[in-house]
Amino acid sequence: MRLYMKLAWRNIFRNKRRTFIAGSAIGIGLASLIFVDAIVLGMEENMIHSATASFLGEGQIHRDGFRTTFDVESTIIGSEKVTAKLEAQPVVEYFAPRLLSFAMISSPANVSGVTIVGIDPDREREISQIDEAVIEGTYLDTNSARSIVIGDKLADLMEVELGDRVVLTASHAHGGELSQEMFRVSGIFHMAVDGMDKGMVFISLGKAQQMLNLAGEVHEIALKFNNAEIGHNEQASFWTTYSTDGNEAVGWATLMPQMKAALDFGQFSTLIVGLILFAVVSLGIINTLFMSLYERMFEFGVMRAVGTQPFAMGRLIVFEAGALAAVSCVLGIILGLVVTYVFTRIGIDYTGIEYVGVTFRELLYPVMQLKQYVLYPVAVFLLTMVVGLYPASYAARMNAAKAMRRSF
Amino acid sequence: MNADNDHKVIIAEGVTKEYSDNGLPVMALRGIDLTIEQGEFAAIVGPSGSGKTTFLNVVSGLDSITEGSVRLDGKLLSTMSGRELSDYRRDRIGFIFQAYNLIPVLTVEENVEYIMLLQGIDKKERHRRVRDLLAQLGLDGMADRLPSRLSGGQQQRVAVARAIVSRPALVLADEPTANLDSKTALDLIDMMRRLNEESGVTFVFSTHDSMIMARARRLIVLKDGRIDRDEAQA
Incomplete structure (x- = not known):
């Protein structure tokens, strides 16, 4: 040999x-x-x-079926209990509750359909990059309920600038009555994603809950883990732990199958x-x-x-x-x-x-x-x-x- | 002469060899009958194309025959498998070709011990045999040289050393002096003859050099694939 x-x-x-x-x-x-x-x-x-870092998060919790129906009444069941459990969960680094609903935005110049996203600005900062994407004005202020942050393409469409007023119209949960609120544009963002720049607006979570008649409720909790592998691994025990009581917890791969x-x-x-x-x-x-x-x-x-x-x-x-x-x-x-x-x-x-x-x-x-x-x-x-x-x-x-x- | 008349090393009977050269049939050997006894120093001579190389190839099992039979040490070649033939050549036959005998990337020592490695002889014994033989053949101090650093005559002497180091019964040499000058060629043949006399190894070599023929004790003349003459020499 x-x-x-x-x-x-x-x-x-x-x-x-x-x-x-x-x-x-x-x-x-x-x-x-x-x-x-x-x-x-x-x-x-x-x-x-x-x-995951721009907006999605490494995983999300919703009520079962919300991702397909986007029904405003399909809020997370026992959201306070879920958030309390997440606070004690060592693998979760950050989480951010959100309220989402279709709505109509109008300015003196135009009208457009958008998705309202009610956020907790401080928590959201740790999960997404909305704050970093603000190209004019400022990110949402927790104390200012009338502030709204919109995408640059939507701002062009609505012909609004910082400080201009816009009106959001959305349906109440549990009854379907229309609710209208006036906001001032406090920030304009550019995420370089058409769907967000044209069709998403951010207001404070409290204001969104009030506007949609969903006090204390949330539709979505975005998650960031200490170990990114959990987000990749659809078989991780985390997902089954939180997919109970009519809710579902899924990782980014399920949320973005195309990716x-x-x-x-x-x-x-x-x-x-x-x-x-x-x-x-x-x-x-x-x-x-x-x-x-x-x-x-x-x-x-x-x-x-x-x-x-x-x-x-x-x-x-x-x-x-x-x-x-x-x-x-x-x-x-x-x-x-x-x-x-x-x-x-x-x-x-x-x-x-x-x-x-x-x-x-x-x-x-x-x-x-x-x-x-x-x-x-x-x-x-x-x-x-x-x-x-x-x-x-x-x-x-x-x-x-x-x-x-x-x-x- | 060391020939043992009771032991026939090669018995060729009616050996015919036909092969195709570019689609044309060539009759290289036509019914050769020949016996080589142990200890002979025989030359097969004849012009180019007379069948010298083909004869050496078929009696060593390197090539098949078309008709007839060849026995080596009494064993019928046609009944031996390829593996048996390889082992037989390794253990019983030494080969010397006219050129390119040696493996260029192995040193003189490695070339000479190559067959002993195939035989599984231990390192100490290999080393001893190689050193003794190189000294005997005047190749002292060349053990670590590559063949490319040797003259043609030295390379052929190494080939002789490789051929006999495993102590075969028969050494077949196909025009071993063809690429050597006259003096070196005679030296090589004299050396082979000395080994034949001293150790009794049977040598059968082909040549068309008249000076070399004169050194052989038996001259077998081939012509057009047939034995034209077969005579003993002094």
Whole structure:
């Protein structure tokens, strides 16, 4: 065994240029796979962060069915009990209660349908980025019940500016009577998400409860965890603990299935890229090994003549494939590490681009993981050995006399 | 002469070999009958295309025959499996080719011990045999050199060392002096003859060099795939 490993290692350096070219091709393939995977992971993190940190939260609690009916009367059952339980829940870092309802907003110039979101400004600050998205004026003041924060596109539509008055009209819960309230625009935000910038307005939770006749009630509690994994893991016990008494607790993946699908597709894309790269690399390896084999026909003939078994001949070629793979993996790991590291420092600018309802709000930083530098090289190494079986079987079946004749 | 007339190393009977060259049938051997006794130092001679290399290939089991039979040490080659043939060549036959005999990435010592590694001989014994043989063949101090750093004559001597280090019954040499100058060629043949005399190893080699032929004790002349003459020499 050691003899053939030694032979294989030395053989691949007989034609250094060819080994370098073949090794570079495999190495670049591996580095590309590492980099693509790091970008996909970075994009995943960025998208999840953009989606969950901007407004959604890492999870939410509602009454069962509220997410589909958006019925104003479907408030969380026992919301005070639920919030008290959340206060004592160690895995929950922050939570923010919200009241939501369809409404009509009118200004002297225009009328539009919107979603009222009643929020506790202090709690909301810890969950969402509404405060950071305010581009004019100020974020909601807890003490000012008549303040309203609207999106910049809605402000344009309504032709209102800071300090202008707007009127919200919504239906009361339990009876359906109309309720109208006048507000002053205290802030204008830009979230770079059309649905929010055109169709969402924020008022204080207390005022919303009063306006909708839902004193002490909330429709939604947005959550942020100490461990973000809970938000990712739909099987976490947290969700079942809070999905009781007619309420449901779900993570972001359930709340944004389109984003979950996009992320799954991203992983699938990595797999496809990997398979294509491996296929191309495999052909390169086969070509290199056959070139090397044809060059050494006489030598192989001599080795067979002096008693080397066919299996040993094949094993030598597989070891040569392995030696080539080892060199290539080292090149690939170094290249992948350097390129990925550089981009983890400088980032990639996708800010402002909206994808499956999520707008990238921060630079995209590739994510380096140990598996990229262990799993992928091991896969490339094993694949190269497997691919080497084809030329190896040719070498094993070689007739010594023919091999020596063919080399002249 | 060390030949043991009771022990026939090679018995070839009616050996015919036909192969295809670019689709055209070539009759390389036409009913060869030949016996080689243990301890012989025999030369197979003849012009290019007379069947010298093909004969060496078929008697060593490197190539199959179309008709006839070949026995090595009494064993019928056609009944041996590929693995048995490989093992038989490893243990009983030494090979020397006209060039490119050695594995270029192995040192002289590693090349010579290659067959012993295949045989599973322990390191100490391998080392002892290699050093003794290199000294005997005038290759002292070259154990760690790669073949590319040796002259043609030195490379062929290493090939001889590899061929006999496992103490085979038979050494087959296909034009071992073809790429050597006259003096080096004669030196090599003299060395092979000395080994034949001292250790009793049977040598069968092909050549078309008249000076080399003169050193053989038996001359087998092939012509168009047939034995034209088979005579003993002084």
